[in-house]
Amino acid sequence: MSRNNVVVLDYGSGNVRSAVRALERVGASVELTADPAAALACDGLFVPGVGNFHACMAGLRGADGPRIIDVRLSGGRPVLGVCVGMQVLFDGSSEPSAAPVEGIGEWPGLVQRLPAPVVPHMGWNTVSAPAGSLLFDGVADQSFYFVHSYAALTWDLPVADGHLAAATPLVTWCDYGAPFVAAVENGPLFATQFHPEKSGDAGLHLLENWVRAL
Template sequence: MTSRVVVLDYGSGNVRSAVRALEHVGASVTLTADREAALGADGLFVPGVGNFHACMAGLVAADGPRLIDTRLAGGRPVLGVCVGMQVLFEGSTEPSLMPIDGVGEWPGHVSRLLAPVVPHMGWSTVEVPERTVLFDGIRDERFYFVHSYAAHSWDLPEPDGPFAAVAPSVTWATHGERFVAAVENGPLAATQFHPEKSGEAGLALLRNWVTSL
């Protein structure tokens, strides 16, 4: 059965490449901000380009945080990409005339990369944990990054006790310093890089996600 994916259309810039990439790997894709479509899809793809706070303002206007919360409460998969990953944290130190909090699915803030050259723009390898779905078969590949801000630590405590959930799988990359490149946390996953711009490796990652829906 073909998986139905909604790419959330909240004004975050050119998302046509994401739509084409998801279609290429076999998904039936709709670009929309319609609440019922977003809730009913097998997967919700949250893009993000540009300033964190501008993206969050657009996301709030489209009721994005509540859509994400509602989907996750029902175990419905969500994939955030680039700033679409950053907004899943509590906030960002990126300058803004009208700062706004993040969605807050994960603790911590994103902050500017400490590197000789910023933005980080180009192809980089990643450090993939042993347990992964997204990177199955593509552990040693490079992915395309375009960003100046990132999460530099993972602050979610390890689950404990007999009823604890499975611990998230965190993938890392390095540009001047180590930062979070991807997270797989139950139905919620995200990448700091752009899989839709990462050639065959990026398509393989999207195929892994779509196949898991």
């Protein structure tokens, strides 16, 4: 049986070899590339993100990332954004910049600095995943590895509660100084603020859940 093909979008966002290795370990056929044709054609697109929001957005624009993500989502093709690769899916960030830089805008709201005595939030933390989560099936009680100073502190779209449409986003929360969005499952669009590829067996299980669903 052929393996699901995943492209890790290579737009200059730090060392992403750990993501490639993790995805390969859970059974995906993985390509690290900035080629738009490959990114559009693959079964699943993994969008990494390390460091500064504005630098990541500049790199994504240089690689035609916003259009690629929009085209994939319009066709119901899965996308997984990780860390700053999740943050760029919002309207923007309050992270300091010489000039305002807009995010991709798939979700409303600004990413903000964590209101904690010590930032970055670096290390392992548990999350609160909603019932019915695909990503956290089997690992909802596990810890995941975070490295970030900014996050979405609010969620401005309706969330699934059993009475809303199945397409309504499932939002997972974590707490560091204040509650923040740790993961989102929104139709074909998935995202985690933590690094599943650096989260040991729990992170591999989460990635395997995503790869199997492609």
